[in-house]
Amino acid sequence: MEYYFDNAATTAVRPEVAEAMVQYFTKSYGNPSSIYKIAQKNKTAVERARGQVAEAINANANEIYFTAGGSEADNWAIKGVAESYGDKGKHIITSCIEHHAVLHTCEYLETKGYEVTYLPVDEYGLVSLDDVKKAVRDDTILITVMFANNEIGTIEPIAEIGAFAREKGILFHTDAVQAVGHVPIDVKAMNIDMLSMSGHKFYGPKGVGALYMRKGIKITPLIHGGAQERSRRAGTENVPGIIGMGLAAELAVKELDKEMPRLTALRDKLINSILEKVPYSRLNGHPTKRLPGNANISFEYIEGESILLLLDYKGICASSGSACTSGSLDPSHVLLAIGLPHEKAHGSVRLTMGHFTTEEQVDYVIQELPPIIERLRMMSPLYEEILRKNKKGE
Amino acid sequence: MTKVAVAMSGGVDSSVAAYLLKEQGYDVVGVTMALFEGADEEGLCCGLSAAEDARSVADCIGIPHYVFNFKREFREKVIDYFIDEYLKGATPNPCIACNRYLKWEAFLNRCLEINAEYIATGHYATIVKHPVTERYTLKTADNKDQTYALYALTQEQLSRTLMPVGKYPKSKIREIAKKIGLKVADKPDSQDICFVPDGDYNRFIRDNTNVKAAEGDFVDREGNVLGRHKGITAYTIGQRKGLGIALGVPAYVTKIDTEKNQVVLGSNEDLFSKRVIVRDYNPMGLDMPKYEIRVKGKLRYTQPKADCVIRPLGDNMIEAVFDTPQRAVTPGQAAVFYDGDHVAGGGIIVK
Numbered sequence: 001m002e003y004y005f006d007n008a009a010t011t012a013v014r015p016e017v018a019e020a021m022v023q024y025f026t027k028s029y030g031n032p033s034s035i036y037k038i039a040q041k042n043k044t045a046v047e048r049a050r051g052q053v054a055e056a057i058n059a060n061a062n063e064i065y066f067t068a069g070g071s072e073a074d075n076w077a078i079k080g081v082a083e084s085y086g087d088k089g090k091h092i093i094t095s096c097i098e099h100h101a102v103l104h105t106c107e108y109l110e111t112k113g114y115e116v117t118y119l120p121v122d123e124y125g126l127v128s129l130d131d132v133k134k135a136v137r138d139d140t141i142l143i144t145v146m147f148a149n150n151e152i153g154t155i156e157p158i159a160e161i162g163a164f165a166r167e168k169g170i171l172f173h174t175d176a177v178q179a180v181g182h183v184p185i186d187v188k189a190m191n192i193d194m195l196s197m198s199g200h201k202f203y204g205p206k207g208v209g210a211l212y213m214r215k216g217i218k219i220t221p222l223i224h225g226g227a228q229e230r231s232r233r234a235g236t237e238n239v240p241g242i243i244g245m246g247l248a249a250e251l252a253v254k255e256l257d258k259e260m261p262r263l264t265a266l267r268d269k270l271i272n273s274i275l276e277k278v279p280y281s282r283l284n285g286h287p288t289k290r291l292p293g294n295a296n297i298s299f300e301y302i303e304g305e306s307i308l309l310l311l312d313y314k315g316i317c318a319s320s321g322s323a324c325t326s327g328s329l330d331p332s333h334v335l336l337a338i339g340l341p342h343e344k345a346h347g348s349v350r351l352t353m354g355h356f357t358t359e360e361q362v363d364y365v366i367q368e369l370p371p372i373i374e375r376l377r378m379m380s381p382l383y384e385e386i387l388r389k390n391k392k393g394e
Numbered sequence: 395m396t397k398v399a400v401a402m403s404g405g406v407d408s409s410v411a412a413y414l415l416k417e418q419g420y421d422v423v424g425v426t427m428a429l430f431e432g433a434d435e436e437g438l439c440c441g442l443s444a445a446e447d448a449r450s451v452a453d454c455i456g457i458p459h460y461v462f463n464f465k466r467e468f469r470e471k472v473i474d475y476f477i478d479e480y481l482k483g484a485t486p487n488p489c490i491a492c493n494r495y496l497k498w499e500a501f502l503n504r505c506l507e508i509n510a511e512y513i514a515t516g517h518y519a520t521i522v523k524h525p526v527t528e529r530y531t532l533k534t535a536d537n538k539d540q541t542y543a544l545y546a547l548t549q550e551q552l553s554r555t556l557m558p559v560g561k562y563p564k565s566k567i568r569e570i571a572k573k574i575g576l577k578v579a580d581k582p583d584s585q586d587i588c589f590v591p592d593g594d595y596n597r598f599i600r601d602n603t604n605v606k607a608a609e610g611d612f613v614d615r616e617g618n619v620l621g622r623h624k625g626i627t628a629y630t631i632g633q634r635k636g637l638g639i640a641l642g643v644p645a646y647v648t649k650i651d652t653e654k655n656q657v658v659l660g661s662n663e664d665l666f667s668k669r670v671i672v673r674d675y676n677p678m679g680l681d682m683p684k685y686e687i688r689v690k691g692k693l694r695y696t697q698p699k700a701d702c703v704i705r706p707l708g709d710n711m712i713e714a715v716f717d718t719p720q721r722a723v724t725p726g727q728a729a730v731f732y733d734g735d736h737v738a739g740g741g742i743i744v745k
Contacts, residue, residue, distance in 0.1 A: 310509070379503075379507050
């Protein structure tokens, strides 16, 4: 039996989504750019999917550009603005807890003569609007702050930053890879100029994403070639992927009213039970301003790696940070940014729930996790020392 | 089923070790240690490419595979130690430090945490009980013997370790790897120090410390200045090549004096000595000697064993006196002593 608690890393494709995709591999395989009928039908299908994705964030269909994923969308948005608006200024504002697709892109631009301000966050991982205001300069061309953090689930004050950026006339991009399909997003009401998303984070396929770009914004392409995506992003459309992503977006948003309270209840049950059962544990991220399916907990005096392996023995799939860095497992830059010392950042576990998570599965984790922590602490010399000290204190 | 965690480098030996244990009915878990990040991961033993090789091997033999991150421990216990010793004028053996602090400390402890009863490695040695003392010890392998680099293991560590390839010759191990279709069957043996793949220790130390190599004098045994050297870290005892000095006769490094920042040069005969002082002696097959005992000693990985006696000096120090003088006794290297085929114990050469 598998207990999948890593929905922030990727999600299972919904069966109805997979089913909708299949015919575009084997039957309707035409290239949407071709003129014959079966190809034209695919063109129509892609445009329908574009509409579904647009509707999910209250954008217009002609503001959606399909990409090969969230990282490409982030790269394109930031490098594109830097290049196309570089004559207006060379300053970019971002936060220090962004996904590496944003952080490393900014670091790359620094080597090309751009200046980047990395905003700090508070103990919950929240960016403050005041800090944004203070960081703005005459030559600021872009503010990019993530919608919700992939590790600790904290939801940033996007509408406030958006309103401020609009007022100042500065472009505002948000990496919403973790948020689309999980919390309501309205790019118009929130004054978002550009937004990145990824299909496989909301029960769609991997290898497809999109960049929303408000009408009127013109940035240079990242991928040059054919005239696809209104000449902004070359390459034959990933038709099955786009169809799957469109349907997945529609389904996820349609079910938000039901899924958000259900997942929030499961999340809080999981968090509260673990914090109650395990001493010296703490929640990372904001208690309420957080993604409905995200729990991130630090356990003092032990290593996250061992926890993950012992969870794996029990069939529980969890992670210690973002999957992209697990090849190296260095302490998370997000946990360090919210003020955790290295040792505590190491002993952290992220459990992310989603559409297919049941209460029974949550109960199973609540039952299996505390003894694992207990066992590891029994083997930890640090913990022994703490117990001894506490005893003396009594 | 008994759970065993195999330290897998992605190479032939540890891959076959995992396979053999699985065949013997153990519940085998493969683990690769992430130890450092090189600029070029190609061919390094413990970078991410090693983890990928190990993962594909684990998949091929049907065992789970994990990566443990020990970069901090490796930095502190191996690289920093290596640099410190070099700066002190010694020639350290980082493989021994890695075995001791990484494989048999950090790795073993982590494996015990995840419910493994034993760890296993692909070393060429066999773990046995000494026939007389009944202490755990290592028996030398017929070829590719690696007992020299393992002398520091404690009784507790040995009791928790399996070395399944130790009883086979390397050719047999390659044959097994081929038979079970391991992609790594023809991978060359790892050479040299893994974190300095080009072998340029001097540059590595320069790049990793703020210490600027201070030039100093080459001197002869009497202290007469012969020329200038480019910093003591560039030299090791017994070295002849690359001294950048012509004296008309072959000159060898015979001593490195950190206090005076001098490198002493002499003839090949000057390199030979009978007496060796050893610190941090770890008794293995034989108890800490109480009086003089006759054993065989090995002062370098590549040197044959030579007859000698060892006697205790107290404070975990011992003195070894060889029957015939030994060449290039190098402070910082290990001295390992054997009782027949069994490791009696070993330590670090002081002088």
